[in-house]
Structures are given as C-alpha cells and as structure tokens.
Amino acid sequence: MPLDSPLNSLGFAKPPSETRVVVAMSGGVDSSVVAAQLAEEGYDVVGVTLQLYDHGAALAKKGACCAGRDIHDARRVAEEMGFPHYVLDYENTFREAVIDEFADSYLAGATPVPCIRCNERVKFKDLLETAKDLDADCMATGHYIQRMMGDQKAELHSAADSNRDQSYFLFSTTQEQLDYLRFPLGHLKSKDETRALATKYGLSVADKPDSQDICFVPDGDYAKLIEKLRPGSAEAGDIVDTNGNVLGQHNGVIHYTIGQRRGLGIGGLADPLYVVKLDVDKKHVIVGPREMLATRRVPIREINWLGDGGFADMKERNIMVRVRSTRPPTDAILRPISATEAEVELLVAEQGVSPGQACVFYDPDSTRVLGGGWIWRGA
Structure with missing residues (x-):
C-alpha cells in the first residue's frame, strides 16, 4: 500500500483486514458493540475477556462486570459475529493489584476507587501486553472517552456524552498506553445510540442492563467484603464530636465514609452532623457540622x-x-x-x-x- 494511503477508522494506513485489534470484552453492551462494529468493518478482531474473580461468587452477582454470565455473553457475541474469543484467568493478579489495596485503603480510613486501579494495573497493563503478544496493532475498549490526535501527540478527551463520560476512571492512562488504545464509542451522544447499534448488529446483549456496583462487591456492601478479607477489622469504637465528646458508638470504622450523614445512630441532636474525619488508630468516627466538610x-x-x-x-x-x-x-x-x-x-x-x-x-x-x-x- 502506498505511504500516502488514507488512514482507516483506527488510524492505520492499511486495510482493516490487515489491522488486528484486540477488544477487551466485559460481556456488556458497550464492549460488545465495539467488537461487533469493528468486525463488520472488516478488522481482524480478537475478543478477550478477563476472569477477575471466582466464578461461583460471580454467578451470584447479577449485573457485575466479568462475572460467569458475562463471560458467557461475551463468548456468544464473538460466535454471532464470527471472530475468536479467549478468556484469561487474571484472578490472582486482580486480587493482588486491586482487591487487596481496596481493603487496606478502607481499613486506613480512605475511600478508594478500585475501578481506576483495575484499568491502570490490569486492563491497560497486563491485558494490553497480552494484546501486543498477539501481534495486535491496537487494543479497543467500550469506555466512553475520546482519543484525539493533537499537534504533538495522541490526547485524551472527555466523551461527547457528559452523562456517560468515564474520564475520571481513566486519568492514570499513560501516554504510551494511549498511543496503543482506541475508544470507538467516545463520540456517541447517548447510550441509546449504543443500544441501537447493538440491535442493528443483532446482538443478544442489546437490552442487557448496565452494571452499577463495583464488580467484586456483592450488593455494594463494602464493609461485609472487607470483614471477609480482613477478619477482625470491624472493631467497635466511639462516635465523637470535634472536641472529643462521645456521642454514640459504632461497630467498625469501615462502615463509614467522609461526608456521611445517614446511619450514624446519634439522633435527637439539634443540628444534623456529618462524618468529617476517621481516626483509625483511636477507632473514632468524628462528626461535625456540614461546613467542616x-x-x-x-x-x-x-x-x-x-x-x-x-x-x-x-x-x-x-x-x-x-x-x-x-x-x-x-x-x-x-x-x-x-x-x-x-x-x-x-x-x-x-x-x-x-x-x-x-x-x-x-x-x-x-x-x-x-x-x-x-x-x-x-x-
């Protein structure tokens, strides 16, 4: 192909059929549409799904990313569109790189964001290297964010749909990773457009609901998971005001987050109080007026x-x-x-x-x- 040949939709100066792209498939509608769209455009698509935690626990959690049901859904989309699909066991990596830090951060009184660490340490690191090992020209995902070519280099931009924008969860993407990644959905104006594409391609996941919770936390009960991972972590202590006066008791600092108002169990006060600080060493939940936040x-x-x-x-x-x-x-x-x-x-x-x-x-x-x-x- 001549050097001045036009770029294909992924930015390469060669036909789609000569461009291999690994698609990170969670089993949801977004990544499924990405894979189907690229396959229809004639790209050499390889679908990869990560098993991030135990299948038994995953199957009990409806709507969770990368659960057993989602692996099945991703495989089915690949069969429908006629491209190969692989499942990789990243359970140990995910636990060490994401889950353990999540638990330890909560125990230290922080409020972690495990989805960012997952993108940073698993999907855009180990999975990206796997894509390169498969001789892929790039890796595509279903994230709602845009990659644009600037005057100096590839740039990361917010999604066109501000309601779906995932830039907060992708800020740690490095320049080297950004050069290799593609985000085909970032320009869409609404999720309705994505579902319309899924219907157009006849995908079985077209009406599948979006995942809401952190994938490895059943029913959003963070404290229950941390107690399981770190036995004895839910030690009781005092709820105190900023002067150290005891207002009540709690059954574990891990049950509270900064800014929390409900569920404090200290009713009957004239003004509402909020969690303004967590003192893990003293086992204190410190509360104060809203302005202290x-x-x-x-x-x-x-x-x-x-x-x-x-x-x-x-x-x-x-x-x-x-x-x-x-x-x-x-x-x-x-x-x-x-x-x-x-x-x-x-x-x-x-x-x-x-x-x-x-x-x-x-x-x-x-x-x-x-x-x-x-x-x-x-x-």
Whole structure:
C-alpha cells in the first residue's frame, strides 16, 4: 500500500483486514458493540475477556462486570459475529493489584476507587501486553472517552456524552498506553445510540442492563467484603464530636465514609452532623457540622501528566478538576511540587473531599483530560 494511503477508522494506513485489534470484552453492551462494529468493518478482531474473580461468587452477582454470565455473553457475541474469543484467568493478579489495596485503603480510613486501579494495573497493563503478544496493532475498549490526535501527540478527551463520560476512571492512562488504545464509542451522544447499534448488529446483549456496583462487591456492601478479607477489622469504637465528646458508638470504622450523614445512630441532636474525619488508630468516627466538610486545598500525589511539557517544570496554571466521579469539573489552580506531587486549590470549596479518591485535571478551554492524581490526606 502506498505511504500516502488514507488512514482507516483506527488510524492505520492499511486495510482493516490487515489491522488486528484486540477488544477487551466485559460481556456488556458497550464492549460488545465495539467488537461487533469493528468486525463488520472488516478488522481482524480478537475478543478477550478477563476472569477477575471466582466464578461461583460471580454467578451470584447479577449485573457485575466479568462475572460467569458475562463471560458467557461475551463468548456468544464473538460466535454471532464470527471472530475468536479467549478468556484469561487474571484472578490472582486482580486480587493482588486491586482487591487487596481496596481493603487496606478502607481499613486506613480512605475511600478508594478500585475501578481506576483495575484499568491502570490490569486492563491497560497486563491485558494490553497480552494484546501486543498477539501481534495486535491496537487494543479497543467500550469506555466512553475520546482519543484525539493533537499537534504533538495522541490526547485524551472527555466523551461527547457528559452523562456517560468515564474520564475520571481513566486519568492514570499513560501516554504510551494511549498511543496503543482506541475508544470507538467516545463520540456517541447517548447510550441509546449504543443500544441501537447493538440491535442493528443483532446482538443478544442489546437490552442487557448496565452494571452499577463495583464488580467484586456483592450488593455494594463494602464493609461485609472487607470483614471477609480482613477478619477482625470491624472493631467497635466511639462516635465523637470535634472536641472529643462521645456521642454514640459504632461497630467498625469501615462502615463509614467522609461526608456521611445517614446511619450514624446519634439522633435527637439539634443540628444534623456529618462524618468529617476517621481516626483509625483511636477507632473514632468524628462528626461535625456540614461546613467542616468544605475543602479548598487538596494535596495530590502519584500524578500522571498527559498535558504538554514536563509537569515538574510547569508553573501554576488554571485548570478544572473533578474530586469525585459524580461531580462536574470545577475551577481550580494547579501548583506542581515535584514530578509526582502537587497542590490543587479549589476556587469554590468542595464538600466531602476524601483521601483515596482521585483528582482529575481538565483543560478549561477544551475537552482535553490533562491527567490527575490521588488525594492522599485531609486538606
């Protein structure tokens, strides 16, 4: 093929039939549509599904990612569209890289985001290397985020549909990974478009509901899982106010998160109280008025920078940030401290900023994701 040949839809100057793409298939409608669409366009598609935890537990959890039922659904889509499909056992890797840290973070009083660690340490690391071992030109996923070519390099951008945007969970994607990854759904304006494509391709998962909970946490009961993984972790203690006065008792710090109001068991007070701090060493759940949750200065570490230039050499700059996945980006000032640490000053105080959550950076003048880092202590 001549050097000036037009690029195919995945950005390669060769026919789709000569372009191998590994599709990470969870068994849900999003990744299934990606695989089906690329197969219909004539690409050399290889579907791969990860078994991330025990099949028996998985089967009891409806709607969970990568459960036994989902592996079956992914295999069925591959059969329907006529491309090979493989299931890889990543159970030990997933436990060591994701589940253990999740449990330990909760025990330390943090509020972890395991989906980010899964993308960072499993899907975009080990699975991506497997794709390269299969001589794939790229790896595609069903994430709602956009990869665009900028003047200098491939850039990460928010999804066209802000309601489906998954940039918060993908901030730790490195530049090397971004060069290899593709996100075919990022430009779609709604999930209805995705389901319409699934119907068009005749996929059996077209009406399958979306997964809501963390895949390895049955019914969203984090504390129950942590008690199972770390026996004896739910030790009772006191609920105290900011002056140390005992207001009640609790049955384990792991049952509480920063900003929590309900379920404290200390009713009858004049004003509502919120969890403002967790003291794991003293086994104290510390409560206070809502205004004590307001935070403006947020320390960040483990920074992954996707912007232009070196991070450590950059002066402070105005950006937008998200400090929780459920909140929209807000104006902030980013002040680098080193290549991996920074302070973020929020122009408007946010409530419930918690260690263990991510702080994701956005360009205020575009949809570009500039990277992000981890909130590592109370501001």
